[in-house]
Amino acid sequence: MVVVQVAGAVVRPGVYSLATGSRVGDAIHAAGGYSTDVDPRAAETMLNLAAKLVDAESIVVPRRGDDASASGGAGVAAASSGKLNLNTATAAELDALPGVGPATAAKIVASRQQLPFTSVDDLASRKLVSSSVLAKFRDQVSV
Numbered sequence: 001m002v003v004v005q006v007a008g009a010v011v012r013p014g015v016y017s018l019a020t021g022s023r024v025g026d027a028i029h030a031a032g033g034y035s036t037d038v039d040p041r042a043a044e045t046m047l048n049l050a051a052k053l054v055d056a057e058s059i060v061v062p063r064r065g066d067d068a069s070a071s072g073g074a075g076v077a078a079a080s081s082g083k084l085n086l087n088t089a090t091a092a093e094l095d096a097l098p099g100v101g102p103a104t105a106a107k108i109v110a111s112r113q114q115l116p117f118t119s120v121d122d123l124a125s126r127k128l129v130s131s132s133v134l135a136k137f138r139d140q141v142s143v
Helices: 024-030 040-046 073-081 091-095 102-114 131-140
Strands: 002-008 014-018 058-061
Touching (some): 002 024
């Protein structure tokens, strides 16, 4: 099972448990589909409905009149790539990564507040995680 949060322009925003291998489109369907305030053009370009869900992912469906930052650009980015965005992930989401605990998650959050990440490799170059730990979850994160 994967547990994801679906927010924004959906009928029933909330947290949903879906089968491993489910897609972004499945999560939106579980949330009742698009609501009447969806921005269909933005949803089409910002969401990859075929992307596989990642546990603890946040999917934000854009509303009419919202820009990416107002509609939760983090969730949109995560939904588009299927990866956890290092610059917007919560400490709890980071803690769920293999080899990352609460202390390391807090260091990652503190580091990005000083200077946003420009590359996944910034985690190793800033000595937040070792190269071997980064290798365990590199394919699950993005910036």
